[in-house]
Amino acid sequence: xxxxxxxxxxxxxxxxxxxxxxxxxxxxxxxxxxxxxxxxxxxxxxxxxxxxxxxxxxxxxxxxxxxxxxxxxxxxxxxxxxxxxxxxxxxxxxxxxxxxxxxxxxxxxxxxxxx
Amino acid sequence: xxxxxxxxxxxxxxxxxxxxxxxxxxxxxxxxxxxxxxxxxxxxxxxxxxxxxxxxxxxxxxxxxxxxxxxxxxxxxxxxxxxxxxxxxxxxxxxxxxxxxxxxxxxxxxxxx
Numbered sequence: 317x318x319x320x321x322x323x324x325x326x327x328x329x330x331x332x333x334x335x336x337x338x339x340x341x342x343x344x345x346x347x348x349x350x351x352x353x354x355x356x357x358x359x360x361x362x363x364x365x366x367x368x369x370x371x372x373x374x375x376x377x378x379x380x381x382x383x384x385x386x387x388x389x390x391x392x393x394x395x396x397x398x399x400x401x402x403x404x405x406x407x408x409x410x411x412x413x414x415x416x417x418x419x420x421x422x423x424x425x426x427x428x429x430x431x
Numbered sequence: 432x433x434x435x436x437x438x439x440x441x442x443x444x445x446x447x448x449x450x451x452x453x454x455x456x457x458x459x460x461x462x463x464x465x466x467x468x469x470x471x472x473x474x475x476x477x478x479x480x481x482x483x484x485x486x487x488x489x490x491x492x493x494x495x496x497x498x499x500x501x502x503x504x505x506x507x508x509x510x511x512x513x514x515x516x517x518x519x520x521x522x523x524x525x526x527x528x529x530x531x532x533x534x535x536x537x538x539x540x541x542x543x544x
Contacts (some may be wrong), residue, residue, distance in 0.1 A: 319472070333529070348529065356440070358520060358536035366529050374531065406474055417526050419465050422474030 320423035323406055328429045335394040339407030346412040348390035349420070350382065353404040358419050365390055366412060397430045435523050437535025450508040452538045453459050454521035456503065461523040465532070466495065466506050467543055469518045482526065511542045
């Protein structure tokens, strides 16, 4: 059973703080993704990674960075948190074998509030 | 620039009725179209997916209808139940595993008894 875990379900941070959101998957997936989910805006891709130490910008990378030092772990970093980064953050992972599409599995999300 | 347009934003259906959610896409390179279901407090989970070589795919009470020429696809939930109340997202991408999904904005479905 695939499991994607996120370090916190709820997080409250102050403006200007550096924030780390951690995501771990236990199924040896090559691909990992970070999305933010906001009411009425759906899921928007922040960054994704196809392999260790590789990263690609998604649709809204501004104000964020990522780190993937190990295959199972993908971290999202808010360098200097701002109130407009208050959101639900979702991590996902998927296999990448033979060029075909595999199901994308999501974690439960981290609800971040920046005050 | 939104590449997948989803409607309606919210939907209320009577128990036993048919729920229909529609999506339209612009990028003709898309050839994989999944639907995700999300319950409150949970991450989205894959419900059903289709590729454009078929016009319809059915799994239980859930059916995807696909119209390649119109660049539209829809989710039909037959005999809708209160347990189907959730947010539904359509998505699209290329079939290659390393192309990210583009999601619609979501539809909040409420099935009332």
